[in-house]
Amino acid sequence: MPPTLTPSERAALVERYRTGYAAFAAVIAGASEAELDARPFEGEWTLREIVHHLADGELSSAIRIRRLIAEDDPVIVGYDEGLYARRLHYDARPVRPSLAAVEAARASSATLLDHLDDEEWGRAGTHSEMGAYGVEAWLRIYAEHPYDHASQAAAVLAAIRSGAGSA
16 A cells, blocks of 8 residues: 655654653653552553553554564454453553663664655555554554553543542
8 A cells, every 4th residue: 555644744753653752751750659559530540550551552563563564464463451451460560661661662663664665654454453554554553652641641640649539
């Protein structure tokens, strides 16, 4: 499939992808262990759980982009985020290694994006939940992923620090 983004649109998304880790890390910087574990909104994730979800999403995304570029018509399999949270002990693990994983996965993938040509930007496969899924669709999703969770984390922190919710 031919690329649909203009070079300037693509460059802007790659830059947003490149800066996503720092934006997320800035939001949770200085959060205490108690804040990492507080749950001000019933049924929503804690900061600790958000960090681990982001890490698993980014590690998965790093493999997805490589498969889209290296393999012909790969099948990209979705996963159950709630199941991961429960079975991978999101509530108990330290956040520092997961933050490092996000930073490393993004840095590595950003350098890969810098080397793609138009043919590679047009490569695609099939996502088990979304259907047709290409490199540009991947970029649109993952350029925003840490920003989405930065907003989520900011709301959680604001609620904790204001004493709202059911911490």
